Amino acid sequence: MIYFDNNATTSLHPEVLKEMLPFLTTQQGNPASNHTFGRKAHTAIEEAREKVADSVNAHPSQVIFTSSGTESNNTIINGIAKAYSNSHFGYSSIEHPCVSEPIKSLAYQGFKTTEIPVNSEGMFHVADVNEETKKSLTFLSVMMANNETGVIQNIAEIADWAKKNDIQFHTDAVQALGKIKVDFEGLDIDAMTISSHKIYGPQGIAALIVNKKIDLFPHMQGGGQERGLRSGTENIAAIIGFGKACERSSQNIVTFSEKVKHLNSILEKALFDLGAVIFCKKSHRLSNTTFFSFKNIDGSTLLTALDRKGFAIASGSACSSKSSEPSHVLLSMGVDLDLAQGALRVSLGLESTENEINDFIETLKDEVNRLKQLTAVAA
Numbered sequence: 001m002i003y004f005d006n007n008a009t010t011s012l013h014p015e016v017l018k019e020m021l022p023f024l025t026t027q028q029g030n031p032a033s034n035h036t037f038g039r040k041a042h043t044a045i046e047e048a049r050e051k052v053a054d055s056v057n058a059h060p061s062q063v064i065f066t067s068s069g070t071e072s073n074n075t076i077i078n079g080i081a082k083a084y085s086n087s088h089f090g091y092s093s094i095e096h097p098c099v100s101e102p103i104k105s106l107a108y109q110g111f112k113t114t115e116i117p118v119n120s121e122g123m124f125h126v127a128d129v130n131e132e133t134k135k136s137l138t139f140l141s142v143m144m145a146n147n148e149t150g151v152i153q154n155i156a157e158i159a160d161w162a163k164k165n166d167i168q169f170h171t172d173a174v175q176a177l178g179k180i181k182v183d184f185e186g187l188d189i190d191a192m193t194i195s196s197h198k199i200y201g202p203q204g205i206a207a208l209i210v211n212k213k214i215d216l217f218p219h220m221q222g223g224g225q226e227r228g229l230r231s232g233t234e235n236i237a238a239i240i241g242f243g244k245a246c247e248r249s250s251q252n253i254v255t256f257s258e259k260v261k262h263l264n265s266i267l268e269k270a271l272f273d274l275g276a277v278i279f280c281k282k283s284h285r286l287s288n289t290t291f292f293s294f295k296n297i298d299g300s301t302l303l304t305a306l307d308r309k310g311f312a313i314a315s316g317s318a319c320s321s322k323s324s325e326p327s328h329v330l331l332s333m334g335v336d337l338d339l340a341q342g343a344l345r346v347s348l349g350l351e352s353t354e355n356e357i358n359d360f361i362e363t364l365k366d367e368v369n370r371l372k373q374l375t376a377v378a379a
Contacts, residue, residue: 002356004313006198006349007147007175007289012241013200013350019244020202023237031234032223041236048243052207055246056177056194058184064208064226065239069174069195070098072208073141075219075230076170076191077102080139081111082217088112090133090140090167092124093332094149099141099172112136120334121283122151126161139168144176144192148329148345149280150289152180159189168214174198174206178249179257179286190214196238200350201245205238260348261287263357267346270361274368277339279330288348291330297371299342305367311360314345 003011023044029037031045046060053060066072077099081087089103093115100115107113114133118124124142140162145152155171162169170191173182178199184192191214195206210216210229222231249256268278268290276292293299299315306313315327326340346360 002311002360004311004346004348004352004356004360006352007150007345007347008314009197009203010200010349011351012202013245013248015248016201016241016244020237020241023240027236031236032225041234045234045236045239048239051243051247052194053209055250056173056182056184056192056209057186058192058209061227062184062209062212064210064229065234065242066206066208066226066230067204067235069096069172069193069206071219072193072195072206073098073170073172074102075208076193076210076216077106077139077141079216079219079229080168080214081106081109083215084138087138088114088133088136090114090116090129090137092142092153093117094122094124094146094151094329095141095143096147096172096174099143103141116140118332122146122149122280122329122333123283124153124158126158134165137165137167139170141170141172144171144173144182145180145286146329147175148327148343149283149291150175150286150347151280151283152176152285155187155189159187163188175286177246178253179288181253184209196242196245199245199249202238202241205235205242207242256350257287260352263348263352263354264288264290266354266357267361270364274365279333279335279343290346291343292346293339293342293344294368295339295342297342297368299344302342302367302371303344305371306360306363309363309367311363314347315343 027041029041031038031042049060049063053063066075089106089111091099091103103113116129142153142158144155159169168190171189172193174193174195175198176182177194190211192209197203216229218229220231225231225234264287271278271292276294279291303313303315326337327343330340330343
């Protein structure tokens with residue numbers, strides 16, 4: 001089985017597992033305990049925190065560990081809502097549901113919320129924010145890189161605009177980490193979400209990077225862990241793994257990017273020759289991500305056929321893969337409904353090879369031709 005769904009999750013790297021193992025087997029101390037075991041656990045967490053902070057150019061005190069990117073996004077959104085009662089929340093129309101859904105739910109609590117559109121290439125432009133919205137907007141969330149199309153936003157420009165208009169700015173950088181440079185301090189943003197399992201770390205651990213000048217109401221209350229913002233005994237082994245994964249991704253980002261860029265160029269040339277529509281072709285995209293569709297071919301049917309032939313790809317976001325609805329990202333870009341319904345995503349990773357790409361292309365060619373013939377017969 002060949003795995004081409006690395007934007008959904010990555011494998012656990014052996015170096016990461018090796019770092020985690022002592023805390024899964026022999027190190028049983030609670031980080032809050034004052035004995036030797038507890039102190040060792042606490043020290044290990046703080047060392048991991050430093051590695052995570054270094055990977056995004058943040059201060060360790062700005063790193064709040066959570067269980068997932070979803071929790072991180074909910075923490076910043078609901079934490080701001082509880083701390084600032086008159087907030088007006090804005091978000092781009094291509095955000096992951098773990099950003100858009102909690103913001104939408106705030107409307108039922110009396111908060112003003114606004115979805116801001118992107119253009120046909122999936123890009124968010126501050127010029128598209130109307131004057132009325134700009135005057136009252138107090139919080140804005142725009143993802144750094146889209147999980148489906150791979151489009152990379154101009155976060156520096158958006159952050160600068162937000163600061164000039166006194167708007168708190170958050171970016172979901174879950175897909176960007178490990179693929180492009182992520183610079184929290186350099187971008188001068190208020191909050192950022194990152195996750196471990198997208199960079200060959202363990203699942204079940206993520207972080208919210210928060211500028212300490214932001215008042216944030218705790219999402220979970222209890223023992224006061226994570227600066228009082230996320231109570232609960234820390235997942236020590238996962239945090240250690242996250243730290244190691246961040247360290248590795250920072251060291252290998254250029255090598256990784258060059259490798260998958262080469263493989264993706266082979267893939268996209270073949271897709272073009274097969275007549276596929278590649279979405280956001282003109283935009284700056286993650287080098288490992290290709291989102292495409294064939295006219296008059298159902299995406300779920302093709303996905304199933306490829307799976308049976310030994311290729312694991314996606315129909316978009318893993319979180320919405322069980323839904324029969326077309327990609328909300330593509331629809332917000334104005335893509336035709338039928339074309340959006342057929343969309344498939346290939347996201348390459350460390351283990352991807354040129355032989356795998358070539359095998360995939362040949363299998364895809366056969367399956368596309370087979371489905372086209374079936375469609376012609378049915379017509």
